[in-house]
Amino acid sequence: MMSHNNLTEQELLKTILEPLLEDFQYWFSRSRHLLETERITFLSVEEQEELLERVKTTQQEVQTAKLLFEATGKQAGVDTRALVPWHRLVAECWQVSMKWRSHQQENPPTA
Template identity: 40%
Template sequence: MAVMFFPEPSNVPEQPLVQTILEPLLDNFQYWFNEATVLLTAPESNCLDVDNRRTLIERIRVAEKEVATVRVLLAATDGQAGIEPLMVRDWHHLVAQYWQVARQVRQTNYSIQPGDDST
């Protein structure tokens, strides 16, 4: 995991600015990772390939741990730590992948109506 530290106090953004940007961003990622875990462990997601679902769940768990670590480092350094942009990009890609999977689950589950004998 890549976390940036600001070694020179003169280079450190004001703590409120860092908190204003990073904390809501981390909250947002945490929210979507939780939503993904709920969906991927729900019976509705049984329409997905088991291995792909398992891999996605594992990637989400790793990302959740990374978010938690960044929160701890941010708190421990009084806001003098930041997130490597590539890490944010990877988390964003993971959330976007979840959105695609969620759409697939919805489409599959809504296309099968109660009493539908085509399955």
């Protein structure tokens, strides 16, 4: 019975955590690209730099978690105390990205 429970936990980690870590990597990569290549005019330079630094730091945390997950044969989880701030940062980046796209549509570059 014990091994069945462990298998279930391991499958749960593989089914949920693995794609979640990949999603975090994807969204932080997109956010980092936007923040490094565009001037987000509704943020101050300092705010944009601070957001970029938080994205870079969190990217490293996610990469470390993914490496540990892989190194343990997909048996190590991630504490929800780490996941919650990552999710909040993704949500913050989505808001910035949506506002930036909206701002770009309302104020197209002049040629």
